[in-house]
């Protein structure tokens with residue numbers, strides 16, 4: 001392998017199925033990284049952004065989902081983008097840095113000069129090309145994409161202080177209890193391969209500490225209860241925090257949109273952000289009245305080519321309709337995600353909602369939202385294969401898969 005040429009490998013951390021996730025009603029049967037936002041799988045957005053980096057040789061998705069769940073997607077995206085995309089399965093969670101280190105030999109086979117590391121569950125314009133240029137100018141081991149958020153929101157993320165002139169990362173605290181800064185870590189990084197040495201150092205240090213403390217069995221027990229195994233390394237707490245202020249890490253500020261996607265409510269919001277992004281970068285991806293057989297399209301809308309829309313339906317803004325959906329006459333859709341194989345019958349209304357795969361919505365029914373929780377609309381989420389009978393109104397409910405709703409419901413979780 002020629003190591004003199006500049007080569008880039010991208011690694012996207014996709015995590016794995018976790019019990020009690022806030023995405024549960026939708027991720028029971030489907031991995032969250034493949035959930036469609038603006039008609040494309042969540043992970044598709046960072047992959048297409050990576051493709052714009054010159055000399056990209058390989059994209060790896062690292063997670064602890066079963067391999068078969070990603071098989072179809074990675075083969076189709078590899079063909080579409082003409083770049084090799086592979087899913088690498090961890091035998092257990094190793095943490096955001098440990099997972100990268102776990103596959104270091106494979107990643108280094110291509111002899112990359114740089115590694116782009118991305119959290120899968122963030123939504124942004126991924127300004128990787130400009131960030132890459134900045135990273136090369138800074139000359140450090142790593143560059144972190146950062147954004148200013150409101151002081152009230154900042155403590156949900158890694159808060160950091162950066163030198164206003166050199167952009168050096170001076171201080172980093174992960175989700176601090178007391179306010180540090182309104183500048184936060186976006187979960188988008190560019191590293192040189194030296195990142196592997198930094199992770200290895202943490203791992204070795206942990207191992208040595210564990211050996212030293214293995215003095216009495218009681219002490220060892222206490223120690224084990226409050227530490228992680230040596231191969232579990234978190235990028236933020238274990239790497240970024242200790243390396244801040246050592247002229248190794250730098251920041252690149254984005255003024256574009258950025259959100260984290262932990263809840264279905266956020267997926268609806270991020271779908272709208274990506275639709276608006278498509279509007280400016282690839283408007284041909286959005287629907288217009290010509291390709292939906294003259295149904296009325298309002299604002300930014302995505303319609304899969306296999307979906308069938310009645311000419312009298314009115315759709316938008318912020319609507320994304322997936323494969324084989326059937327939308328009947330007089331239907332009104334606003335701010336919603338309609339997943340594969342859904343049928344929406346005559347004169348039904350779906351607003352501020354996500355309708356799961358193979359669900360059916362009866363005639364004159366309403367799927368809608370009312371009221372807010374923590375400043376967010378309480379959207380309705382129908383899991384897979386939910387049937388809503390004719391003239392039923394479902395307001396701000398979460399309905400788990402395979403339920404049939406025969407009467408109207410409001411603000412309920414239907415198991």
Ligand SMILES: Nc1nc2c(ncn2[C@@H]2O[C@H](COP(=O)(O)OP(=O)(O)O[C@H]3O[C@H](CO)[C@@H](O)[C@H](O)[C@@H]3O)[C@@H](O)[C@H]2O)c(=O)[nH]1
Nearest residue numbers: 013014015062063093094095099119120157158185186187
């Ligand atoms: N493969 C793999 N992925 C993992 C693992 N643990 C976490 N991840 C993935 O790594 C990313 C970060 O997840 P967390 O470590 O749970 O952190 P977080 O709460 O999402 O916060 C991080 O991201 C924020 C930006 O969204 C940052 O603001 C924050 O500082 C932190 O880095 C996610 O994409 C998650 O799926 C693991 O063991 N294995």
